[in-house]
Amino acid sequence: MSWDNAASISALLTLEDIAKAARAPPKPDAPTPVLALSAQARSKGYDLVCLPLTTENWKKRWTEMCLLPSGVDLDADMAAEKRAEAWRAKPNFLLDEVTITQLEEAEGVTALISEWLELDAADDWVRHDAEIALQQELAYASYLNIQTAILPPPRSREYVSSYARIVNACLKNSPYMHLSIRLPIYNPSVLENHLPSIPSPPLTGGLLPGSPTPSTPRLVIPDDRGSEATSVNLDATWEMWDVIRSICDYSTRLSLTLDLTPPLPVKSGFLSKWKAEAIRHLFLPSSTFIANTKGYPVLPKGTQSFIRESMTASILCHRPVVILAGANLGLHSMGGELAYSQYLRHLEKTSPAVQAAQTSGTVENFAQGYQDYLQAPLQPLMDNLQSVTYQTFEQDPVKYHNYEEAIFQALVDWPGEETIILCVAGAGRGPLVARSLSAIERSGRDAFVYAVEKNPNAYITLQGRKEAEWGDRVTLIFGDMRFIEVPEEADILISELLGSFGDNELSPECLDGAMRFLKSDGISIPSSYTAHLAPLQSSKLYNEARAGKDEKKRGDALCGHVPGCEPAFWGWWGARMGDADRRYKNAGSLNIREGMRCWTSGLGFHSPIAITRVRQSWISLSRTLEYSSDGLAGYFEAVLYGNIGLSIHPHRKDRISKDMLSWFPLFFPFKEPLYLPSNSELKVSIWRLTNQRQVWYEWHAEAFMNVVGAPLTDSDVPMPSPRSANGGGSLFGSPSPARSPSPFVDGNDSAFERRSFRRESVELGGGSRLIKIGHTSLHNPGGRSSWIGL
Ligand SMILES: C[S@@+](CC[C@H](N)C(=O)[O-])C[C@H]1O[C@@H](n2cnc3c(N)ncnc32)[C@H](O)[C@@H]1O
Numbered sequence: 057m058s059w060d061n062a063a064s065i066s067a068l069l070t071l072e073d074i075a076k077a078a079r080a081p082p083k084p085d086a087p088t089p090v091l092a093l094s095a096q097a098r099s100k101g102y103d104l105v106c107l108p109l110t111t112e113n114w115k116k117r118w119t120e121m122c123l124l125p126s127g128v129d130l131d132a133d134m135a136a137e138k139r140a141e142a143w144r145a146k147p148n149f150l151l152d153e154v155t156i157t158q159l160e161e162a163e164g165v166t167a168l169i170s171e172w173l174e175l176d177a178a179d180d181w182v183r184h185d186a187e188i189a190l191q192q193e194l195a196y197a198s199y200l201n202i203q204t205a206i207l208p209p210p211r212s213r214e215y216v217s218s219y220a221r222i223v224n225a226c227l228k229n230s231p232y233m234h235l236s237i238r239l240p241i242y243n244p245s246v247l248e249n250h251l252p253s254i255p256s257p258p259l260t261g262g263l264l265p266g267s268p269t270p271s272t273p274r275l276v277i278p279d280d281r282g283s284e285a286t287s288v289n290l291d292a293t294w295e296m297w298d299v300i301r302s303i304c305d306y307s308t309r310l311s312l313t314l315d316l317t318p319p320l321p322v323k324s325g326f327l328s329k330w331k332a333e334a335i336r337h338l339f340l341p342s343s344t345f346i347a348n349t350k351g352y353p354v355l356p357k358g359t360q361s362f363i364r365e366s367m368t369a370s371i372l373c374h375r376p377v378v379i380l381a382g383a384n385l386g387l388h389s390m391g392g393e394l395a396y397s398q399y400l401r402h403l404e405k406t407s408p409a410v411q412a413a414q415t416s417g418t419v420e421n422f423a424q425g426y427q428d429y430l431q432a433p434l435q436p437l438m439d440n441l442q443s444v445t446y447q448t449f450e451q452d453p454v455k456y457h458n459y460e461e462a463i464f465q466a467l468v469d470w471p472g473e474e475t476i477i478l479c480v481a482g483a484g485r486g487p488l489v490a491r492s493l494s495a496i497e498r499s500g501r502d503a504f505v506y507a508v509e510k511n512p513n514a515y516i517t518l519q520g521r522k523e524a525e526w527g528d529r530v531t532l533i534f535g536d537m538r539f540i541e542v543p544e545e546a547d548i549l550i551s552e553l554l555g556s557f558g559d560n561e562l563s564p565e566c567l568d569g570a571m572r573f574l575k576s577d578g579i580s581i582p583s584s585y586t587a588h589l590a591p592l593q594s595s596k597l598y599n600e601a602r603a604g605k606d607e608k609k610r611g612d613a614l615c616g617h618v619p620g621c622e623p624a625f626w627g628w629w630g631a632r633m634g635d636a637d638r639r640y641k642n643a644g645s646l647n648i649r650e651g652m653r654c655w656t657s658g659l660g661f662h663s664p665i666a667i668t669r670v671r672q673s674w675i676s677l678s679r680t681l682e683y684s685s686d687g688l689a690g691y692f693e694a695v696l697y698g699n700i701g702l703s704i705h706p707h708r709k710d711r712i713s714k715d716m717l718s719w720f721p722l723f724f725p726f727k728e729p730l731y732l733p734s735n736s737e738l739k740v741s742i743w744r745l746t747n748q749r750q751v752w753y754e755w756h757a758e759a760f761m762n763v764v765g766a767p768l769t770d771s772d773v774p775m776p777s778p779r780s781a782n783g784g785g786s787l788f789g790s791p792s793p794a795r796s797p798s799p800f801v802d803g804n805d806s807a808f809e810r811r812s813f814r815r816e817s818v819e820l821g822g823g824s825r826l827i828k829i830g831h832t833s834l835h836n837p838g839g840r841s842s843w844i845g846l
Pocket residue numbers: 436437440441449450481482483484485486487488508509510511514535536537538551552553554566
């Protein structure tokens with residue numbers, strides 16, 4: 057996907073538009089009202105149209121059959137009930153009850169399902185009949201080959217599970233259709249008093265003739281939470297969505313149509329959780345636009361930035377379609393109907409993310425079309441990488457630059473006048489050897505390079521480069537650094553064996569072997585690296601991981617999974633892209649939340665490496681906003697030398713290695729998303745485990761709620777403290793000397809503190825206690841889904 061594909065804009069056609077078009081004389085090339093309106097919309101630059109599938113006649117018939125027993129005229133009531141029974145047995149429309157009757161009319165159409173259907177009505181019969189009517193509409197839409205239908209919003213928090221069950225049944229019954237749930241981004245009534253006054257469409261009914269746009273849904277949310285009501289209600293629509301998608305088992309055919317009718321706050325944490333959701337449409341009525349000083353329609357600031365960010369999401373493959381409603385109503389004095397879509401195109405063009413994507417050399421440009429796809433991580437030790445994979449690595453302009461700077465600094469700092477011995481361990485096709493030679497030249501030091509590589513194929517490339525470029529300045533050694541002999545000990549050992557989670561490409565194991573040929577006072581580049589974890593919300597990645605599970609069922613081979621065992625889905629994923637595409641993927645629609653340092657590996661740098669066989673870390677993360685965690689994002693930072701480093705930490709990467717392309721986060725999925733209410737904490741346990749042949753991670757998470765005044769229970773059993781569990785924050789069993797101090801690696805993420813948890817709850821002081829509310833199972837036990845071969 058590239059930015060040549062601008063975001064799509066769809067025109068909303070109302071029943072009134074259709075009725076008006078029906079009154080005009082038919083044109084030979086567009087003989088029906090819908091065909092005429094679609095042609096008109098295309099000529100005005102719209103990509104798609106969105107229109108209601110049923111007419112007022114259907115609403116009238118359904119209402120009379122299913123809702124309106126008079127209680128006065130019993131015969132009439134009996135007759136209505138008979139008609140209803142006949143309809144329930146054989147649901148059908150009459151010709152004048154639908155807007156589209158021909159296949160040609162349905163081309164490029166998104167269907168709006170009757171807005172008046174109450175799938176979450178309190179009355180069982182109304183719900184029952186609404187379900188039949190919905191299935192009937194979807195079956196008709198399917199008949200017309202319509203791909204996407206937008207469902208009326210849920211209106212009641214109390215009955216949202218009924219709504220969700222019905223949607224789930226529809227997904228099963230319409231296996232080729234995509235269903236999109238229309239929801240306001242928040243319940244507008246809760247902020248009513250604080251909103252600027254703008255003209256807004258009527259909020260009373262459905263898509264009635266004469267009403268300019270479908271009304272913005274309002275939700276009925278029981279409010280028994282006193283002063284917290286506002287923030288609770290702001291989250292309530294998301295909470296409803298969370299219930300719906302979980303009951304629908306996170307179907308990839310279920311998405312959101314976010315209604316942006318109420319103006320959005322400029323800054324608010326509650327907006328961010330929507331960014332990670334599968335938003336297929338943004339519903340935007342012309343009444344949400346305000347007039348600028350010249351009278352042209354523009355959007356309020358908060359809505360503007362949300363739309364811009366959604367355009368970013370379109371880089372990340374969600375590609376929401378903006379549905380413009382009521383652009384033909386003339387609400388603004390200047391610009392006419394086209395002003396609204398032109399303004400949206402302008403917002404897109406001037407979005408910083410879009411501009412970055414259009415600028416070559418940026419991560420955004422490099423990563424286009426690769427975002428949010430899961431790849432099995434590389435196994436550079438067990439496998440021999442292909443030349444094309446090395447070629448992809450070598451396109452990274454930042455990694456090699458930073459390595460050269462680190463080598464240069466180390467050479468400059470190296471004491472004495474003797475020849476300095478460098479060793480590149482894991483040389484690949486030789487870019488770090490070339491960078492070493494360049495650093496040697498710049499430093500004016502007398503130095504010599506050994507290059508070690510175990511990949512016999514890459515070793516051929518190395519021999520070619522030695523002959524053509526490097527000559528006597530380099531000696532090549534073929535073999536595994538854990539076992540080979542090097543003629544002399546190195547002063548500076550250079551390696552790039554890093555994975556997205558730091559140690560997931562077995563750098564510790566390899567370098568443990570290589571330390572034999574590093575002088576005791578030698579320098580290792582990198583000198584240390586740190587693994588970080590953060591809870592992650594991303595419906596796209598979660599669904600991808602589930603698709604991985606299905607692939608397993610189809611018998612596809614997935615890197616690192618053992619046939620016949622647990623689905624590969626439950627293993628970890630992501631990191632670098634696959635063989636040909638080892639490309640960076642930034643946080644993007646991974647809604648990476650706060651993060652926590654997991655463990656640090658110190659390498660050489662005046663102290664020998666040691667490897668604990670088991671690395672274990674407990675981390676805890678406080679949450680102020682409610683959300684649901686789909687898994688964990690793993691990422692790393694490395695100190696190369698001094699204050700030169702590499703980082704994919706979402707908050708610090710730009711300061712340390714901006715535009716580095718080589719790595720993107722690792723994804724440790726949860727089998728089921730873990731719901732975290734506001735004011736809760738997530739505790740993650742992660743282990744790095746190893747046997748003679750393999751290394752693997754196991755992970756487990758628990759959710760705790762912070763409750764004031766909860767009594768102490770018998771089950772308050774102390775857990776081992778994080779300090780003792782992971783060797784005092786060091787990976788190396790014994791207390792480690794202060795290694796490689798770094799301004800950016802060694803600090804804990806300040807916003808989060810480690811806690812000593814108890815099994816079920818922990819006392820927090822001030823009468824506050826953490827009460828356990830949920831947990832995941834243990835993932836990847838024994839490395840049965842994913843492992844890395846030694
Ligand atoms: C991630 S690549 C880096 C290649 C190159 N240094 C670069 O930065 O483009 C790691 C390289 O280390 C090699 N390697 C991994 N483990 C090794 C080992 N135990 N002994 C020797 N080479 C190893 C791999 O074959 C691969 O060529």
